[in-house]
Amino acid sequence: MKPAVKGTRNPAETRQRLLDATVRLVLGQGFNATTVEQICAEATVTKGSFFHHFKSKEEIGREAVGCFAAMGTRLYSEARSIPDADPLEQIHHLFDIMIGFTQRPDEPCVCMVGMMSQEMAGTNPVLREACSGHLADWAEMVRGLLADAWQRHGAGGEFDPARVAWFLNSLWQGSMLIAKTLQDPSIIVENLRLARAYVDSLFQPEFRS
Amino acid sequence: MKPAVKGTRNPAETRQRLLDATVRLVLGQGFNATTVEQICAEATVTKGSFFHHFKSKEEIGREAVGCFAAMGTRLYSEARSIPDADPLEQIHHLFDIMIGFTQRPDEPCVCMVGMMSQEMAGTNPVLREACSGHLADWAEMVRGLLADAWQRHGAGGEFDPARVAWFLNSLWQGSMLIAKTLQDPSIIVENLRLARAYVDSLFQPEFRS
DNA sequence: CGGACCATACCAACCGGTTTGTATTTCACC
DNA sequence: GGTGAAATACAAACCGGTTGGTATGGTCCG
Numbered sequence: 228m229k230p231a232v233k234g235t236r237n238p239a240e241t242r243q244r245l246l247d248a249t250v251r252l253v254l255g256q257g258f259n260a261t262t263v264e265q266i267c268a269e270a271t272v273t274k275g276s277f278f279h280h281f282k283s284k285e286e287i288g289r290e291a292v293g294c295f296a297a298m299g300t301r302l303y304s305e306a307r308s309i310p311d312a313d314p315l316e317q318i319h320h321l322f323d324i325m326i327g328f329t330q331r332p333d334e335p336c337v338c339m340v341g342m343m344s345q346e347m348a349g350t351n352p353v354l355r356e357a358c359s360g361h362l363a364d365w366a367e368m369v370r371g372l373l374a375d376a377w378q379r380h381g382a383g384g385e386f387d388p389a390r391v392a393w394f395l396n397s398l399w400q401g402s403m404l405i406a407k408t409l410q411d412p413s414i415i416v417e418n419l420r421l422a423r424a425y426v427d428s429l430f431q432p433e434f435r436s
Numbered sequence: 437m438k439p440a441v442k443g444t445r446n447p448a449e450t451r452q453r454l455l456d457a458t459v460r461l462v463l464g465q466g467f468n469a470t471t472v473e474q475i476c477a478e479a480t481v482t483k484g485s486f487f488h489h490f491k492s493k494e495e496i497g498r499e500a501v502g503c504f505a506a507m508g509t510r511l512y513s514e515a516r517s518i519p520d521a522d523p524l525e526q527i528h529h530l531f532d533i534m535i536g537f538t539q540r541p542d543e544p545c546v547c548m549v550g551m552m553s554q555e556m557a558g559t560n561p562v563l564r565e566a567c568s569g570h571l572a573d574w575a576e577m578v579r580g581l582l583a584d585a586w587q588r589h590g591a592g593g594e595f596d597p598a599r600v601a602w603f604l605n606s607l608w609q610g611s612m613l614i615a616k617t618l619q620d621p622s623i624i625v626e627n628l629r630l631a632r633a634y635v636d637s638l639f640q641p642e643f644r645s
Numbered sequence: 646c647g648g649a650c651c652a653t654a655c656c657a658a659c660c661g662g663t664t665t666g667t668a669t670t671t672c673a674c675c
Numbered sequence: 676g677g678t679g680a681a682a683t684a685c686a687a688a689c690c691g692g693t694t695g696g697t698a699t700g701g702t703c704c705g
Contacts (some may be wrong), residue, residue, distance in 0.1 A: 238684060256559045259468035263661060274662085276685045280658065337558075341610075344552035344617040349546075350465045359617050393614070393623055394630050399605070401550075401610025404600065408553040408568050414602055419601050425634055443673050446649065472695060481697085519686065651702075659694075670683070675676100 242280045244270040249291035254337050258288055258346050258354075288343070289357050295339040296361035300330065302375045303368040313314050315430060316376035321372065322423045325399065329406075329415045341400045363416065366392045372424075398422055451489045453479040458500035463546050467497055467555050497552070498566050504548040505570035511537065512577040525638060530581065531632045534608065538615075538624045545621050549586035550609045573600045582635075589639045600638065607631055624632075 250268035252261040263284055267277050281287040306321035309376035329336045340361045348355040366389070402415040447473050457478035471599040472493055490496040515530035519569040538545045549570045574590040575598070609645035 229446070234483070241684080254558075257468065257555050259466065259555070260559060262659085264659090273686045275664095275666095275687070278662065279684060335558075340544050341613060342554050345551050345613055346466050346468070348546075348617045350469060355619075356618060358618075361618060362614060370584050390626050390630065395625050396625070397610035398607045399610065400613050401608065404550060404554055404609050404613070405571060405606050408557045408564060408571060410564075410568075417599050418603050418606050420600065424491035427636065450650085470691080473693090484653070487696065488650065514670050552702095647705095649702105649704085651700105654698085656697075657695100660692085662690085664689075666688100667690100668683105668685075668695085670694095671681085673678105673682080675678085 231388050236278070241270070241272060241276065243276060245272060245287060245292050249287050250339060252286070253291065253342065254335070258343055260320060262313060264313055279311060282420055285351065285353060286355055288347075290358055291338050292306050292354070292361065294342050296364065299338075299340070299361070300368070302366060304373065307368075314372055315378055318372050318376060319423065321369075324417055326416055326419055329412055329419070331380060336403055336415060337407055338403050341403060344425065345404075361394065366396045376430065386429050389425070395426070397424060437569060443604055447489070450479070450481060450485065454481060454486060454489060454496060455500050455503050456497050459504050459548060462497070462500065462551065463548055467552055483634055486594055494560065494562060494622045495595070497556075501548050501552050501563070501570065503574065508547075508549070508570070508574060509577070512574060515581065516577075523581055523588055527581050527585060527635060528632065530578075531628055535625055535628055538621055538628075543625060544616065545612055547612050550612060554613075571605065585639065595638050600635070603625055604631060604635075 245266060248266050249261070252265055252269060263277060266287070267274050277287075281290070285333060302324055303321065306317050306324055309317060309320060313319075340358050343354055344362070345360040348358065368389045368393035371390055371421045377386070377388055400419060402418045406412045438460060454475060457475050460592070461478060463472055471484060472483060475496070476483050486496075490499070511533055512530065515526050515533055518526060521529075550565050551569040552563055553571070557567065579597045579601035582600055586595070586597055607627060611627045615621045615624045
């Protein structure tokens, strides 16, 4: 396999350029509103090449949302990266990561999985199932964190880690949706603060000063 | 104004049929995927008539989402309809109403405002602002409920009614999104139960049995 | 009869996808 | 190690179908 430095004829990189372009465009204008030709222009690739790498728009949509989801999963696992840390502290770290994601400069805080779900879930079973799987992956990671923390601090208040994970996941998706619509990302940060306090309260039994 | 029973020549009803058809179709497949011809077919109206009543697809979209939002507002105000009731009880009533909305038979629990926001907020300022206004209206109603309840039960824990209102609004939108994607409405009900317990906790100071 | 209402035919632009053709790698085989 | 053919990667023109929107003419009612 050659070093493949030349600009021309680098299939893997061309493919990735198409995927990146798709993610970028869909985040900005949704899936239906994004045309194959726009993707090609953004990736500086012709339509012939596009359909050489992907057999349909649906296929690149499925793979692109997979790329985005993998990026999200990397963020989630970063929260677990602190070796042997208190799981509750890892949860706090996760909230910090999410706030950081919200406050990236020049990058709107939007989720491709949420956008594609909202747009395609009703009509395209393939894309719906892909999104469903990614959401489940994320919820599972949060559930794991909560379950570990619950095992460590077996707080008085009983709660179901899975349900709380879906609760937080829903809140996160809804926050991004509303922040985008109001064009005010501060709502996400406020919601995350409230959510953090809520999670903390789950681990604090009734007794308190 | 005639009784307007005849099938032909009833402009107000024709107009409403178009709006209803638009709401129904957009709820099922989103705005971009809904064509003007589909709307006409669903309302048994020809395209000529359509463009007589609405000057563009965007316009009927804006008005249709307004219809949907008005329906939502009616649900919210139903929570306040109990005369002179404890505002905290009205909040509980609101949760019941939302659970009822979730469990309507044969009707998927989806929100046209959320769907249009997700799809159009990035590209269409007119529709974005319309959705933004409807979300703000809803949040304001919830804020009013919370503020009243806070005044009545001035619970120990301080909280900002507006922020909690947006928190609940975000959770609601995200719950519908995720339930649709997973094809499992029970997630909404679970989230509402957790949210209800959370709101209750806001009004219960630390002392407790 | 005049304007609001509705129906038909039509259009230019666009979209996802195909066809066809060309350039570049890859690699079996000598 | 060279070489030629097959496989791969890219390009451009094109196509059938669809879309939002229009032009125009008929119809109903005050």
